[in-house]
Amino acid sequence: MGVGIEVINLNAWYGTNHSLQDVNLNMPGNHATALIGPSGCGKSTFVRCLNRMHETNPIARVTGTVRIGDLDIYEDCKPVEIRRRVGMVFQRPNPFPTMSIYDNVAAGLKLNGYSNHRALDEIVEKSLKNSALWDEVKDDLKKKSGASLSGGQQQRLCIARALAVDPEVLLMDEPASALDPVSTSKIEDLIFQLKSQYTIVIVTHNMQQAARVAEKTGFFLNGRMVEFDSTHKIFTNPSDKRTEDYITGRFG
Amino acid sequence: MQVKSGRNQLRSMFRELTDGVVTGLAMLATVVVVAPLVAIFVYLIYKGASSLSLSFFTRLPRPVGEAGGGMANAIVGSAILLGIASLIGVPVGIGGGIFLAEFGRGTKLADAIRFTADVLNGVPSIVMGIAIYALIVVPQNHFSAFSGGVALGIMMIPTVCRTTEEMLLMVPHAVREAALALGVPNWRSVLSITVKTASPGIITGCMLAFARVAGETAPLIFTALGNSFWSTSLNQPIAALPLQIWVYAQSPYEDWHRLAWAGALVLIILIVTAVSLVRYVTSRGVLKGAS
Numbered sequence: 001m002g003v004g005i006e007v008i009n010l011n012a013w014y015g016t017n018h019s020l021q022d023v024n025l026n027m028p029g030n031h032a033t034a035l036i037g038p039s040g041c042g043k044s045t046f047v048r049c050l051n052r053m054h055e056t057n058p059i060a061r062v063t064g065t066v067r068i069g070d071l072d073i074y075e076d077c078k079p080v081e082i083r084r085r086v087g088m089v090f091q092r093p094n095p096f097p098t099m100s101i102y103d104n105v106a107a108g109l110k111l112n113g114y115s116n117h118r119a120l121d122e123i124v125e126k127s128l129k130n131s132a133l134w135d136e137v138k139d140d141l142k143k144k145s146g147a148s149l150s151g152g153q154q155q156r157l158c159i160a161r162a163l164a165v166d167p168e169v170l171l172m173d174e175p176a177s178a179l180d181p182v183s184t185s186k187i188e189d190l191i192f193q194l195k196s197q198y199t200i201v202i203v204t205h206n207m208q209q210a211a212r213v214a215e216k217t218g219f220f221l222n223g224r225m226v227e228f229d230s231t232h233k234i235f236t237n238p239s240d241k242r243t244e245d246y247i248t249g250r251f252g
Numbered sequence: 253m254q255v256k257s258g259r260n261q262l263r264s265m266f267r268e269l270t271d272g273v274v275t276g277l278a279m280l281a282t283v284v285v286v287a288p289l290v291a292i293f294v295y296l297i298y299k300g301a302s303s304l305s306l307s308f309f310t311r312l313p314r315p316v317g318e319a320g321g322g323m324a325n326a327i328v329g330s331a332i333l334l335g336i337a338s339l340i341g342v343p344v345g346i347g348g349g350i351f352l353a354e355f356g357r358g359t360k361l362a363d364a365i366r367f368t369a370d371v372l373n374g375v376p377s378i379v380m381g382i383a384i385y386a387l388i389v390v391p392q393n394h395f396s397a398f399s400g401g402v403a404l405g406i407m408m409i410p411t412v413c414r415t416t417e418e419m420l421l422m423v424p425h426a427v428r429e430a431a432l433a434l435g436v437p438n439w440r441s442v443l444s445i446t447v448k449t450a451s452p453g454i455i456t457g458c459m460l461a462f463a464r465v466a467g468e469t470a471p472l473i474f475t476a477l478g479n480s481f482w483s484t485s486l487n488q489p490i491a492a493l494p495l496q497i498w499v500y501a502q503s504p505y506e507d508w509h510r511l512a513w514a515g516a517l518v519l520i521i522l523i524v525t526a527v528s529l530v531r532y533v534t535s536r537g538v539l540k541g542a543s
Contacts, residue, residue: 053433094424107436
């Protein structure tokens, strides 16, 4: 089940670049939250702070509090533990090129020492069905490499891989920006279905996409969260002038 | 308009000409690269094939003046030496490469190791022979297969190490991130994802190093020494194909020269076979569409 995310006074740096400044927000569980804003505004950095991927960069630093469910992720646990509970899908599909489709989906479990084969079979099938890829790949699960699929299929494979470890939250960093419109709409349908089971945070450059899939939307600008509200309000009646300028296309 | 289309025609002719010339140059370069290899191989077959017989592979060398005789001991000796060399060179080299690319990146220690590996790569093989002679043969007071294997193994390390590093660095960052984002610990991600993704290149590096030391003679002169008799003991001097070729080729006897040619041919065939076999075995597990 998805859990809520509470962010308090989050600050992040890359070297001396203060790329996130005093971000505070509350994302409800089992909903999709969209993050919009121009390039370099800190949205990607923000989601990378939610599963502690930010700190994998040696020059990166972060302060503040992030609570996912009851867990303070910077105080109560190690990075590897939180990353198992918070799945992530990247901008460019990144399947493991040497692994079969099956092994790609099972990777998160196998590499963490899980080896019950019958259960793995079931989890792989369920994850691929959840990511709407099962029917397209069920015949060559172990024969074909994950890299042999089309871009859109690869991205759904990456979603299946993230779902297989049974996370509570799914972070998606522009998951459709490298895909064609047909694949994009498949991913969007998927987000729609998945939010009944997971809390979804999606970064997107496509404002229509945000409007279609998310209940809540946050607008980032220059490392600050300018406005966070229901998607409907953000797109029809934003409180902040800058938000209005951005969504009406006056800049960005 | 007339003038313009004429100029366009000229330009397109010039482009076609350039295309032809560059393609021709590329083909010429290919020929220049491949020709010596083919020439050597053809000449070896011409000179050596006539002396190849079953007894070459099954008999020991005969004394001067006696007809026949083979290099069975040298073939087995080379296999043993290269086995020892690979047992040392491959794990140490790959381990070093993983350290350089993954765990030690940017540290002073890694810079020092990288520099040392490059210097080691440039050390003449005869110097390697003398060094192992001083370090192993002198204290033990006898030549041995073991010391020869160590000399060859150390020569393999820098090549394996540096190619492993290069190949690991070529694995896309996105693949590493994918593993980390699944909650896989870094060491596990390195071993199971990064190294696996880079493995075709790493294997090529190992094969290059293997093929290079398989033909080395100089480091064996002071270590394995050579042996005219049957020996598989690691503690005794042992025969090796390059050594035997060297001894035979320097001798004044016509039939030994022929055996040297045959030995050279067998050495090349064995290297090509070993490399192809490893490639075949390691490529069987590769999936459709994996690059």
